[in-house]
Amino acid sequence: MKTLLAKPQRTAGERSAAARELKRLDDSRLVAAYLEGRSEAFDELVERYQKRLLNFVYRTIGDRERAEDLVQEVFIRVHRHIHRFDQTKKFSTWIYTIASNLAKNELRNRSRNPLVLFQTIKKNWEADHRPLQFEDVHHRPDDLYRKRQLRELVEWAVAQLPEHHRQVFVLRELEGKTYEEISEIVGCNLGTVKSRLNRARNRFAQLVAPYLD
Amino acid sequence: MRNLARYSRYIDPLQVDRLGPAVQGMDCKEFLERYSEYRDGRICDAEIRRRMFWHLRSCPRCARYDEVLAAGVRVLRSLAQLEPSSDFQKTLKTRLSEAALAPVGLPQAGPVAAALLLAAAATLFFLEGVAASFSEQERKALPVVVVNPGVPFVSFASGEDPLPWAVSLDLPEPSGTAARWVTAP
Numbered sequence: 001m002k003t004l005l006a007k008p009q010r011t012a013g014e015r016s017a018a019a020r021e022l023k024r025l026d027d028s029r030l031v032a033a034y035l036e037g038r039s040e041a042f043d044e045l046v047e048r049y050q051k052r053l054l055n056f057v058y059r060t061i062g063d064r065e066r067a068e069d070l071v072q073e074v075f076i077r078v079h080r081h082i083h084r085f086d087q088t089k090k091f092s093t094w095i096y097t098i099a100s101n102l103a104k105n106e107l108r109n110r111s112r113n114p115l116v117l118f119q120t121i122k123k124n125w126e127a128d129h130r131p132l133q134f135e136d137v138h139h140r141p142d143d144l145y146r147k148r149q150l151r152e153l154v155e156w157a158v159a160q161l162p163e164h165h166r167q168v169f170v171l172r173e174l175e176g177k178t179y180e181e182i183s184e185i186v187g188c189n190l191g192t193v194k195s196r197l198n199r200a201r202n203r204f205a206q207l208v209a210p211y212l213d
Numbered sequence: 214m215r216n217l218a219r220y221s222r223y224i225d226p227l228q229v230d231r232l233g234p235a236v237q238g239m240d241c242k243e244f245l246e247r248y249s250e251y252r253d254g255r256i257c258d259a260e261i262r263r264r265m266f267w268h269l270r271s272c273p274r275c276a277r278y279d280e281v282l283a284a285g286v287r288v289l290r291s292l293a294q295l296e297p298s299s300d301f302q303k304t305l306k307t308r309l310s311e312a313a314l315a316p317v318g319l320p321q322a323g324p325v326a327a328a329l330l331l332a333a334a335a336t337l338f339f340l341e342g343v344a345a346s347f348s349e350q351e352r353k354a355l356p357v358v359v360v361n362p363g364v365p366f367v368s369f370a371s372g373e374d375p376l377p378w379a380v381s382l383d384l385p386e387p388s389g390t391a392a393r394w395v396t397a398p
Contacts, residue, residue: 043302046302046305050297050301050302051294051295051296051297054295054296054297055294055295058295064295067295068297068298068301071297071301072301072304072305072308075305075309076305076308076309076312079309079312080312150288151288151291151292153288154285154288154289154292155289155292157285158289172253173286173289173290174289174290179253179255194249194250197249198245198246198248198249201248201249201252201282202245202278204282204285205278205281205282205285208281208284208285208288209277209281212281212284212285
């Protein structure tokens with residue numbers, strides 16, 4: 001296995017220089033570097049995508065711990081199949097497709113398993129009842145309270161969207177993906193992406209409108 | 214029409230009327246259908262873009278929709294991003310090493326397994342054929358079952374003597390039931 005585990009016999013200076021060099025490479029060059037035997041390239045891919053994928057999967061399934069678990073699974077699959085990745089395509093689209101499929105499977109399994117669903121609801125319920133934390137002492141508490149309420153509101157509004165609308169909405173509004181990329185990630189045609197995005201935006205606006213006056 | 218003052222982009226519909234047909238002719242339904250593409254800058258037709266723009270500036274309902282969506286998305290983007298836990302990479306390394314210790318070539322096992330299955334099936338087929346050819350020599354004809362509903366298979370007579378009249382298959386077909394026929398002689 002030529003990955004994170006490999007320990008190159010180099011000095012710390014050399015290693016940090018190599019890491020800096022890898023940071024400058026785009027994804028496709030990183031993949032090529034990894035396939036040529038530079039194991040640190042995979043570390044850089046993990047570094048680059050772990051946070052983005054974690055937030056994407058979390059927004060889709062709404063469970064932080066499970067999201068982290070799934071993101072790890074994404075990297076394991078990437079590692080296993082990277083030699084089959086078509087390097088003419090965009091790496092980010094490929095890795096998001098894997099993450100999207102895993103998140104969809106998770107939701108499907110969860111809908112079949114009421115216990116998991118209950119645990120998620122319970123966890124969210126407990127989070128809702130945590131005491132207020134004032135992040136910024138320069139603001140008035142009522143402002144902070146309103147801000148926090150707004151944040152919770154938009155999070156709730158996203159969670160209310162149907163699964164296939166939510167994914168498209170998150171990919172567009174939070175991940176900044178193009179329609180073509182979304183179409184590839186979600187596995188549906190461009191027309192469906194447009195219609196789902198339109199509906200998701202409409203529903204989201206309906207849900208938050210009463211609180212934004 | 215409430216809160217109109219909040220929308221700086223809103224203009225009086227009368228003003229739109231004065232601007233002429235170039236900015237008219239778009240209703241809210243069409244606007245909302247095209248809204249997502251407009252928001253994402255995907256409308257190439259300059260004429261449609263212009264009509265969208267003026268509809269947005271002249272329709273308070275659509276202006277509000279645009280404003281609410283933009284505000285909601287702003288709040289959503291301002292939410293704190295989750296950070297991977299401190300042991301994320303460590304756990305990943307462990308999981309990757311476990312995956313590496315798993316039997317090598319598992320993903321390629323498909324064709325091999327298929328070939329093995331085929332070979333097993335061919336062997337079974339061959340063995341079955343050989344066994345059948347050997348057993349053919351020892352095969353004996355099974356007794357033929359003769360079905361004659363008229364002939365009684367159970368004697369209702371109480372005596373020890375067998376009923377010689379009942380074994381003959383040459384007897385005429387009885388007109389009544391078997392039981393009646395047995396008791397008749």
